[in-house]
Amino acid sequence: xxxxxxxxxxxxxxxxxxxxxxxxxxxxxxxxxxxxxxxxxxxxxxxxxxxxxxxxxxxxxxxxxxxxxxxxxxxxxxxxxxxxxxxxxxxxxxxxxxxxxxxxxxxxxxxxxxxxxxxxxxxxxxxxxxxxxxxxxxxxxxxxxxxxxxxxxxxxxxxxxxxxxxxxxxxxxxxxxxxxxxxxxxxxxxxxxxxxxxxxxxxxxxxxxxxxxxxxx
Amino acid sequence: xxxxxxxxxxxxxxxxxxxxxxxxxxxxxxxxxxxxxxxxxxxxxxxxxxxxxxxxxxxxxxxxxxxxxxxxxxxxxxxxxxxxxxxxxxxxxxxxxxxxxxxxxxxxxxxxxxxxxxxxxxxxxxxxxxxxxxxxxxxxxxxxxxxxxxxxxxxxxxxxxxxxxxxxxxxxxxxxxxxxxxxxxxxxxxxxxxxxxxxxxxxxxxxxxxxxxxxxx
Amino acid sequence: xxxxxxxxxxxxxxxxxxxxxxxxxxxxxxxxxxxxxxxxxxxxxxxxxxxxxxxxxxxxxxxxxxxxxxxxxxxxxxxxxxxxxxxxxxxxxxxxxxxxxxxxxxxxxxxxxxxxxxxxxxxxxxxxxxxxxxxxxxxxxxxxxxxxxxxxxxxxxxxxxxxxxxxxxxxxxxxxxxxxxxxxxxxxxxxxxxxxxxxxxxxxx
Amino acid sequence: xxxxxxxxxxxxxxxxxxxxxxxxxxxxxxxxxxxxxxxxxxxxxxxxxxxxxxxxxxxxxxxxxxxxxxxxxxxxxxxxxxxxxxxxxxxxxxxxxxxxxxxxxxxxxxxxxxxxxxxxxxxxxxxxxxxxxxxxxxxxxxxxxxxxxxxxxxxxxxxxxxxxxxxxxxxxxxxxxxxxxxxxxxxxxxxxxxxxxxxxxxxxx
Numbered sequence: 001x002x003x004x005x006x007x008x009x010x011x012x013x014x015x016x017x018x019x020x021x022x023x024x025x026x027x028x029x030x031x032x033x034x035x036x037x038x039x040x041x042x043x044x045x046x047x048x049x050x051x052x053x054x055x056x057x058x059x060x061x062x063x064x065x066x067x068x069x070x071x072x073x074x075x076x077x078x079x080x081x082x083x084x085x086x087x088x089x090x091x092x093x094x095x096x097x098x099x100x101x102x103x104x105x106x107x108x109x110x111x112x113x114x115x116x117x118x119x120x121x122x123x124x125x126x127x128x129x130x131x132x133x134x135x136x137x138x139x140x141x142x143x144x145x146x147x148x149x150x151x152x153x154x155x156x157x158x159x160x161x162x163x164x165x166x167x168x169x170x171x172x173x174x175x176x177x178x179x180x181x182x183x184x185x186x187x188x189x190x191x192x193x194x195x196x197x198x199x200x201x202x203x204x205x206x207x208x209x210x211x212x213x214x215x216x217x
Numbered sequence: 218x219x220x221x222x223x224x225x226x227x228x229x230x231x232x233x234x235x236x237x238x239x240x241x242x243x244x245x246x247x248x249x250x251x252x253x254x255x256x257x258x259x260x261x262x263x264x265x266x267x268x269x270x271x272x273x274x275x276x277x278x279x280x281x282x283x284x285x286x287x288x289x290x291x292x293x294x295x296x297x298x299x300x301x302x303x304x305x306x307x308x309x310x311x312x313x314x315x316x317x318x319x320x321x322x323x324x325x326x327x328x329x330x331x332x333x334x335x336x337x338x339x340x341x342x343x344x345x346x347x348x349x350x351x352x353x354x355x356x357x358x359x360x361x362x363x364x365x366x367x368x369x370x371x372x373x374x375x376x377x378x379x380x381x382x383x384x385x386x387x388x389x390x391x392x393x394x395x396x397x398x399x400x401x402x403x404x405x406x407x408x409x410x411x412x413x414x415x416x417x418x419x420x421x422x423x424x425x426x427x428x429x430x431x432x433x434x
Numbered sequence: 435x436x437x438x439x440x441x442x443x444x445x446x447x448x449x450x451x452x453x454x455x456x457x458x459x460x461x462x463x464x465x466x467x468x469x470x471x472x473x474x475x476x477x478x479x480x481x482x483x484x485x486x487x488x489x490x491x492x493x494x495x496x497x498x499x500x501x502x503x504x505x506x507x508x509x510x511x512x513x514x515x516x517x518x519x520x521x522x523x524x525x526x527x528x529x530x531x532x533x534x535x536x537x538x539x540x541x542x543x544x545x546x547x548x549x550x551x552x553x554x555x556x557x558x559x560x561x562x563x564x565x566x567x568x569x570x571x572x573x574x575x576x577x578x579x580x581x582x583x584x585x586x587x588x589x590x591x592x593x594x595x596x597x598x599x600x601x602x603x604x605x606x607x608x609x610x611x612x613x614x615x616x617x618x619x620x621x622x623x624x625x626x627x628x629x630x631x632x633x634x635x636x637x638x639x
Numbered sequence: 640x641x642x643x644x645x646x647x648x649x650x651x652x653x654x655x656x657x658x659x660x661x662x663x664x665x666x667x668x669x670x671x672x673x674x675x676x677x678x679x680x681x682x683x684x685x686x687x688x689x690x691x692x693x694x695x696x697x698x699x700x701x702x703x704x705x706x707x708x709x710x711x712x713x714x715x716x717x718x719x720x721x722x723x724x725x726x727x728x729x730x731x732x733x734x735x736x737x738x739x740x741x742x743x744x745x746x747x748x749x750x751x752x753x754x755x756x757x758x759x760x761x762x763x764x765x766x767x768x769x770x771x772x773x774x775x776x777x778x779x780x781x782x783x784x785x786x787x788x789x790x791x792x793x794x795x796x797x798x799x800x801x802x803x804x805x806x807x808x809x810x811x812x813x814x815x816x817x818x819x820x821x822x823x824x825x826x827x828x829x830x831x832x833x834x835x836x837x838x839x840x841x842x843x844x
Contacts, residue, residue: 005750005751006749006750007749007750007769007772007773008749008750008772008775008776008777008800009773009776009777010769010773010774011773011774011777012773013768013769013770013773013774014770015770015785016765016768016770016771016774016782016785016786017765017768017770017785018763018765018785018786018832018837019763019764019765022763022764024686024687024691024760024761025687026764027655027658028658029655029657029658029661029662031683031687032661032662032665032679032683033661034682034683034686034761035678035679035680035682035683036664036665036668036674036679038682038728039668039673039674039675039678039679039682040668040673040674043673048804052751055751056750056751064769067764067767068752068764068767070657073657073660073661073664076664077664085671085673086667086668086671090667091663091664091667092663093663094662094663094664094666094667095666095667096667096670096671100671100672100673103673106672106673106675107674107675107678108675108677108678109675109677109678109680109681111678112678112681112682112685113685115728116682116685116727116728117726117727118727118728119726119727119728119729119730119731120728120731120804121731121732121804122731122732122803122804123731123732150750150802150803151802152749152750152800152802154749154776154777164734166732166803166805169803169804170804172803186803186805188734188805196776196777197777202792202793202794202795202796203779203780203795203797203798204795204796204797204798205776205797205798205799205800206797206798206799206800207802208800208801208802208803208805209802209803210803
């Protein structure tokens with residue numbers, strides 16, 4: 001979706017403000033949001049693509065005026081409500097008012113090291129043949145899906161060159177909507193800054209794009 | 218500039234909320250902002266393109282979270298400060314602290330009817346030949362100017378057809394920056410919704426575009 | 435929006451922060467001699483009581499009643515509209531868009547809030563709002579649904595993004611059952627939204 | 640931003656609104672049995688004290704010191720990094736980007752805040768901020784200036800937008816005058832920002 005998450009090329013947010021000797025967390029509540037967001041992810045109730053989609057569905061002004069942990073918190077509440085794990089009254093009160101719904105897994109402290117070490121690889125074996133190879137010229141499709149996509153607006157319609165073929169990976173446009181992993185070839189595509197922005201420049205932007213986002217040229 | 222004003226195609230602001238029996242103004246301060254913004258425009262200190270550019274330079278989050286009269290107020294203050302007509306301390310206090318700077322014209326009550334009736338036509342005679350004619354296929358250039366432009370992002374790189382040639386009009390990309398009116402041919406260009414958004418649709422979007430925004434195809 | 439423009443007037447003793455800022459700005463401009471208070475009052479009175487969508491409704495009613503006028507409006511809308519006394523600021527270059535059974539027109543300004551003031555007055559809040567400006571070009575049929583209009587699939591929707599100084603006035607379809615109506619009667623059926631394209635003309639009661 | 644994430648801890652008696660909301664959510668999740676409080680504490684401890692940019696610095700220092708390792712990193716960064724014990728969540732598919740005198744690399748995630756956790760820990764606030772995400776692809780040289788870096792015109796800047804599950808680690812240029820340095824000494828020169836591409840490795844004092 002052309003949601004608030006799709007920031008590339010927008011002007012008007014002001015300068016980047018790096019913080020000297022920045023701490024890992026700026027408040028204790030940030031620690032808690034990180035931890036319970038990861039722990040809820042580990043229950044297997046949704047995948048990472050669904051999490052991202054929940055974040056980008058936050059109303060645009062809220063999204064842009066929130067810190068990233070605030071975005072995580074809001075999206076987690078929405079996801080849990082969508083999945084029937086909690087209800088809005090419980091969020092407001094912080095007290096259980098309906099029985100818990102069983103989840104696939106509870107992440108215990110013992111499981112934490114192995115779970116983090118395993119991570120969530122996104123590559124998936126597939127018999128699908130790659131349409132493109134390194135060196136091929138491609139054009140990112142001009143699509144504006146209403147659902148989740150990882151093709152940023154600034155790349156749509158632009159021509160680039162395949163520089164890496166990563167094999168077949170979970171396709172977020174499908175997985176985010178519970179429609180299965182539908183593994184697709186993932187490529188790193190090199191675009192010239194000139195092609196993207198119409199300015200003379202020696203620079204390039206590389207974007208990881210799935211095959212359905214691309215057409216041959 | 219790819220500023221906050223360039224809204225076409227963004228998702229996330231929620232539904233349109235028409236108001237039944239909406240009054241012309243919702244608060245008295247809105248009346249005053251309308252009036253003094255028009256009156257200051259009539260002093261000839263800047264043109265309408267410079268006004269629009271002042272509005273789009275408002276920081277993005279402020280812009281999106283403001284009502285339109287708030288945007289007008291903020292941009293007017295910025296323009297007047299830029300032009301040395303007031304200084305920031307005066308804006309804060311509401312009291313004159315430095316002598317007034319002469320302006321070209323003072324809009325008196327007597328002048329109001331004729332001034333409004335005359336308006337500010339933007340067509341300008343020119344010997345410039347039109348590069349395009351009705352029926353020509355054109356492509357909007359993929360440009361991302363750092364200054365003012367009236368070529369919206371959603372049209373850039375897209376192909377359309379000239380449906381009206383309006384003659385030569387003040388070119389905002391020049392006029393907004395005090396670089397003169399530089400009259401250019403203005404065309405209404407018809408784009409299919411399919412071309413713009415990659416979706417099957419019988420619909421079209423028409424955009425008024427100056428010749429420098431267009432290339433032949 | 436943080437400020438939705440709907441904070442109603444307060445007595446001078448309890449002005450809102452924005453009202454206070456506006457008051458300070460106006461005092462300053464008057465004190466510096468940049469604006470004439472009488473001109474401000476006249477500008478407000480003009481747009482609050484004289485220039486509004488009743489102007490456009492007269493144009494539409496005349497176009498419905500008088501084929502020669504409709505033809506003039508099609509070929510030179512600015513002149514045809516000036517002939518009724520509506521002219522000037524934000525209406526210098528007018529184009530009339532005639533709806534037909536096959537084509538519905540709808541006007542937006544994605545980049546700011548350009549609007550044909552001489553015929554419609556000042557724009558409503560929704561026209562200037564981010565939801566309308568952002569979605570009118572990518573999801574115009576969805577926007578129309580929010581105005582209670584389900585456009586049939588076989589009707590072409592033409593959206594006009596007012597990016598230059600050309601201003602658009604939609605001429606809605608004349609409602610059936612109004613054959614004998616006078617221009618004045620017809621004008622009463624022409625809503626502001628029908629001239630933006632987010633509404634239709636009213637049907638005779 | 641309305642909330643810049645910098646509101647520092649308060650005593651329980653004066654929690655900020657966001658802290659109260661977070662507390663309520665955590666209580667609820669614990670009460671419903673969806674999360675194990677001990678797991679939460681361990682997750683926090685892991686990312687606050689164990690996983691951070693020192694990991695990446697060791698990878699970089701080894702790449703500088705050991706040509707065979709550098710080659711491995713170029714051809715299979717994931718395996719080369721796992722060999723040092725850094726693996727898992729948000730580092731499942733690693734790519735190492737080697738800066739050269741002609742090429743500078745810089746990493747962003749315009750669509751969210753993807754970042755190589757096993758080697759760099761959690762991302763800094765600026766990396767997740769709208770200014771960085773919006774401008775890194777259209778004005779990367781302007782962004783670098785805000786980090787104190789003026790990239791020469793004859794150096795190609797390569798920006799990598801982390802739109803998939805591939806995670807990027809920049810291998811900065813090895814500073815001159817470090818020929819005899821140990822891996823441990825070299826690692827002390829490798830800043831977090833130099834591995835994102837918004838900084839350079841420190842020069843020996």
